[in-house]
Amino acid sequence: MKDSTINEDDPNLLVIVIDINPFEWEHPSAPLSLNEALQHILAFMNAHLAGRHDNRLAVIASHVGASKFLYPELNGPIPGGRVGTKKDANAYQVFKVVNDAVQSGIAKLLQDPRPALEERDVGSSKIAASLSLGLCYINQALKSDGMGHVRPRILVLTVSPDSSSDYIPIMNCIFSAQKANIPIDVCKIWGKDAVFLQQAAHITEGIYMKPSDPRGLLQILMFSFLPDMYSRNYLYLPGQDQVDFRAACFCHKKIVDIGYVCSVCLSIFCSFSPVCSTCRTKFAFQPLLPSARRLGAKAGASNPGSPRPSTPLPTPS
Template sequence: MTSVITSVCLLNYKDDSNLLVIVIDTNPFEWEHPSAPLKLNLALKHILAFMNAHLAGRHDNRLAVIASHVGASKFLYPTLNEPTPGSKVQTKKDANVYQVFKVVNDAVLTGIAKLLQDPRPTLEEKDLGSSKIAASLSLGLCYINQALKSDGMGHVKPRILVLTVSPDSSSDYIPIMNCIFSAQKANIPIDVCKIWGEDAVFLQQAAHITEGIYMRPDDPRGLLQTLMFSFLPDMFSRSYLHLPGQDEVDFRAACFCHKRIVDIGFVCSVCLSIFCSFSPVCSTCRTKFAFQPLLPSARRLGAKAGASNPGSPRPSSSSTPSAS
């Protein structure tokens, strides 16, 4: 009986349409770097071919594209003026191109061109060259929530793919973690393709927590091959494939006080805020702690195990910070 129910569920899942939300990092400071192995104009050719392949997989597959720019996050497709696949389009006909592909390609290329034509941000405004990944994830989750509400039968299976080249921005730690937990609660996997550069710590955690895929291509010039073989299969097909995974996941966090990624931090036992150094008062929830904790340096100086410090008050029943 269980096998029959499982087969019916898999059959229904197979017939569901797939909603893919793609977040493209358009940070010009990273794409135009002299050591970049792949320029943005060449990478867009790979990405557009991948988008077209997703739409060609099923007649009811859906797509949304969001640009994560420096200081801005913008929908590239669909926009208020762009129709969705399957609807009537009002663009110039081209007998050599499938019309749905042309609508998507034109919207993405036009939107990115407008972003790059805007005044270039200064060094003080660009926040160390980081793009607004957290804002883009929020937009993607809002769009998915709207699509799921409009689908009363529950036949839309959403997922998010992040294509990034920018380093982590410690100031985005809290917004990104909020997006991760929201996606996990809604069963929305977040896939991440780090095209080049150092590993993105926060996005590694996003892929691990939401059961998505995190991957760095060996050669960024073969981006299309990586996208087609690793990120094109939907959630139903992935159950039959052996896809790449993460051997190690970096679970470091960013402190709430200086927005730095820390190896060891002090956690407030009330609001779970993380700090790089001990403070008698939590700056987030204003909780006052009753005693000074025993720091690692004090242990090395020969503090006796189990002995209390007569110069400090006894721990009370109030909330105390813990180190992690």
């Protein structure tokens, strides 16, 4: 459905979250290295900035133990300014500032010693923290926009698996983005589908895509994620045939297919508890388990003392 509130002349703010998890990028079976993927992503960023003179960009790195802004840098040089950057006659200055900031920022993060991690968080990055930073930056940009014409969106480029401990923060970010009409696009470069990010793209009316061949990442970014919110009204973009709506329990932080939901605070648990550990609500009833009902039915059918019908059943002639 066409959104009539979006104008063709509105500037676009793109917040890109780049997953730089070394546990996944350095895996022997990875079809693409981080340096190769970064060249594709930089070309995509430059294409976004070249689309309109007033397009804006923000880049956030999602590391294993940290989440940090790469561009614009805090207290850094103004894009296109004379301080802190060396001009190159063979390069567009705005592109050069963005490329240098992103590459140097990722190099510094990867050179830092890896933080101590809990066993359940090994191999996962801080996607939830990066989404929170992106939403805060967008909120600040919208408040500073006096005309109210800036159209923000978020693009997540990830290779890490889901972290069940991040379920609640990610869902908070999803509902905040939905309320502010901020679509969250997700590109799962490789690996298993990200359950929580699938839900993020579905709820915020964004795009979720998992490339069949990650070596063509630039082509996928240009054709699927480069169109702005106005252009999407006239394009047939890829969507999701099926969405995994599984959740993570609040007690053990694991993804469950069937759970118990508190009727007061809507907390999810993998097993029944007479007292909700979140809001301390006490339940006076016991759950009716389907397995117990089946066992009771089987026991009654095999019991020789069970009642029989008083009238005989008619026999076929």
